[in-house]
Amino acid sequence: MDAHGRLEETLHRTSDLLASLTNYAALVVGPKSETVAVRSVQMVGVSPTLATVVVVLSNGSVENETVHLGDDVTDSHLAAATGHLSAALAGDALSSAAAALKPSGDPIVDRICDEALTALRSSPSDDHVWVGGTSSVAAAFDAVEVVREVLFALEQQFIVVSLVSDIVQRGMSVAIGVEHGVEPLSACSIVVSPVVVDGEHVGSVGVLGPTRMNYPQALATVDVVSERLGRRLRDY
Incomplete structure (x- = not known):
């Protein structure tokens, strides 16, 4: 189990x-789910302009939401966003995610991360x-x-x-x-x-x-x- x-x-x-x-x-x-600690985060590209953010929580449940991307987003940007989100959120609750996330230095990566957090926060809890x-x-x-x-x-x-x-x-x-x-x-x-x-x-x-x-x-x-x-x- x-x-x-x-x-x-x-x-x-x-x-x-x-x-x-x-x-x-x-x-x-x-x-x-928003009060449970995040175990891992993954950004998965599903089309040139869409990605799915997948969050595995410490209680074993999984949250996933669709994120709309711009035409300027590459696989490298998604990989960087995954790393940035994981480093910021792992061990913290989704409810405190916005405060934990700092700028990455890449505006495209930051935009992806912001869109991912917005999608997760807007999902029913x-x-x-x-x-x-x-x-x-x-x-x-x-x-x-x-x-x-x-x-x-x-x-x-x-x-x-x-x-x-x-x-x-x-x-x-x-x-x-x-x-x-x-x-x-x-x-x-x-x-x-x-x-x-x-x-x-x-x-x-x-x-x-x-x-x-x-x-x-x-x-x-x-x-x-x-x-x-x-x-x-x-x-x-």
Whole structure:
């Protein structure tokens, strides 16, 4: 299994672990590709005026985008751009790429590098969420309609990611009922904790359950699991 596969397996197991420890639905939001360190960069010419920038990340995933070239670009320029991008970005996250890239001394190479970074930054950077313990939702709520609404919401990744991200960005660790602002989940409380690697917020873990949940236990468990996940992610 490659690094990307191991990362996904780790996040999946973390959601299952958190669900089993709390008996609530567990939410694990993984790191965005822009926060993962760059392992290598390659510029590949596909036509006289087009190239593909291929970035391999430390978690094993690959980002690639098309770059439009001018008529004055040669294979030597692409090779030089590959070397310049690799030297500047290897070991750093894509989010800090612009600050890390300095002029090469060749305006054509610099233009290629700028176009490559622009293409990479403009590509969608989707969050992925792993949900564990959905079977516990039915036991946590008495009303069938509430169970149906909660399960439907948990199936919508963008709802879960937005919910968890909003709570973390507001500096909160607990949102009870309508405090989180998601109407289909108004009967629920959310307990979350950011996942931090080397001082950077790279993801989040949390649990979703009824408003009568055991908050001290949920807070303690989520904190421990987020810290443990942060330590594991340092290896990717």
